[in-house]
Amino acid sequence: MFSSMLFSTFCLASALLSIVHAAALPVCGARQEPAISKAGKTVAYFGQSQSQSTDSLAKFCADTSVDIIVLAFVNVIKGRRGLPGLNLSGYCWDPIDGTDLHRCPEFGTAIKDCQARGKLVLMSLQGASGMQTLADDAAACEYADNLWRLFGEGTGLESMRPFGDARVDGFDIDNENNNSNGWPKFISELRNKFASASKKYYISAAPQCVRPDKSIGSAIYLVDYLFIQFYNNYCATTGLVSCFNNWSEDIAANGIAGAKVFAGFLGAPDKGQGYAAHSEMIGYVSQIRSKSNFGGVSVWDATCANNNVDADGRTFLKAMRDSLQ
Numbered sequence: 001m002f003s004s005m006l007f008s009t010f011c012l013a014s015a016l017l018s019i020v021h022a023a024a025l026p027v028c029g030a031r032q033e034p035a036i037s038k039a040g041k042t043v044a045y046f047g048q049s050q051s052q053s054t055d056s057l058a059k060f061c062a063d064t065s066v067d068i069i070v071l072a073f074v075n076v077i078k079g080r081r082g083l084p085g086l087n088l089s090g091y092c093w094d095p096i097d098g099t100d101l102h103r104c105p106e107f108g109t110a111i112k113d114c115q116a117r118g119k120l121v122l123m124s125l126q127g128a129s130g131m132q133t134l135a136d137d138a139a140a141c142e143y144a145d146n147l148w149r150l151f152g153e154g155t156g157l158e159s160m161r162p163f164g165d166a167r168v169d170g171f172d173i174d175n176e177n178n179n180s181n182g183w184p185k186f187i188s189e190l191r192n193k194f195a196s197a198s199k200k201y202y203i204s205a206a207p208q209c210v211r212p213d214k215s216i217g218s219a220i221y222l223v224d225y226l227f228i229q230f231y232n233n234y235c236a237t238t239g240l241v242s243c244f245n246n247w248s249e250d251i252a253a254n255g256i257a258g259a260k261v262f263a264g265f266l267g268a269p270d271k272g273q274g275y276a277a278h279s280e281m282i283g284y285v286s287q288i289r290s291k292s293n294f295g296g297v298s299v300w301d302a303t304c305a306n307n308n309v310d311a312d313g314r315t316f317l318k319a320m321r322d323s324l325q
């Protein structure tokens with residue numbers, strides 16, 4: 001209840017701002033080029049793996065093979081007390097009073113450590129278990145507002161913040177429920193908040209390689225980074241180069257200025273269909289990395305990619321780094 005009262009005030013204010021912001025964009029070209037080097041970046045999802053006894057966010061922050069860590073997942077849009085729900089599996093399960101959120105202080109510490117090392121930490125939304133949808137613009141707006149207050153710079157939900165005063169660097173849309181409704185509005189709401197924030201924030205999306213993606217829809221044209229899932233579909237492996245090129249050209253023509261496209265791989269054969277082993281993955285990357293909007297490589301997920309070592313003792317994460325050299 002209290003959250004929907006706050007929402008109506010915040011949402012109206014940002015809806016008004018959104019008109020100003022949208023009108024100002026083409027005139028001043030205010031958006032900065034996302035921070036991707038020529039070589040490209042490595043991206044690893046973290047938080048859903050079951051083999052977690054020796055793993056932690058801090059461990060992957062310290063791994064020089066990883067540039068961007070994507071936490072998985074905020075899997076509930078509107079749960080108890082009207083707030084989003086967080087599932088970092090066994091890495092954090094300390095429910096916050098009457099909500100579907102969890103208190104994860106060690107994540108807060110690790111996020112700050114990652115950022116001090118120049119790495120980005122994004123909070124991923126939905127995932128394969130994220131079945132809730134955004135019914136309308138008001139729902140998209142409320143969701144953006146709550147996420148901003150729980151994980152970003154918004155105020156009013158301090159006692160519910162899973163990572164304490166640590167702030168993530170942005171949000172990743174990994175919607176997979178075949179309903180793309182509301183995501184463009186969600187993004188514009190977040191962009192309004194980012195415009196007056198203390199640092200740069202990013203929005204990414206993780207569509208399946210099959211085009212067009214039914215779950216993310218036209219929101220693919222509004223994000224900074226696309227972590228395309230080249231697995232569990234026909235466009236994994238054999239179709240990868242052709243499909244990547246189609247994505248790259250579409251985003252170059254229709255995406256926001258500076259948007260980058262990443263090729264997403266499985267970190268181990270048992271994580272799904274369409275696994276490409278270390279050297280095979282490097283071979284694919286060599287065929288797509290000359291694209292001007294190539295952003296790098298991503299992996300599902302950090303834990304299995306770290307445990308997956310080739311004959312030379314090289315982790316899949318290290319092979320990802322090598323693919324960009």
Ligand SMILES: *[C@@H]1O[C@H](CO)[C@@H](O)[C@H](O)[C@H]1NC(C)=O
Nearest residue numbers: 048049075087088089090129
């Ligand atoms: C949280 O995620 C784990 C790993 O995916 C899953 O096994 C578990 O059922 C989820 N729990 C809830 C309450 O969604």
Ligand SMILES: *[C@@H]1O[C@H](CO)[C@@H](O)[C@H](O)[C@H]1NC(C)=O
Nearest residue numbers: 128131176177178179214215
């Ligand atoms: C989404 O559509 C795909 C392809 O038709 C299907 O395989 C998948 O099960 C659908 N997912 C949901 C959550 O309905």
Ligand SMILES: *[C@@H]1O[C@H](CO)[C@@H](O)[C@H](O)[C@H]1NC(C)=O
Nearest residue numbers: 211235239240242243244246
């Ligand atoms: C890429 O686009 C071309 C031209 O539209 C099409 O023929 C081809 O099938 C597409 N490739 C994939 C893997 O979707």
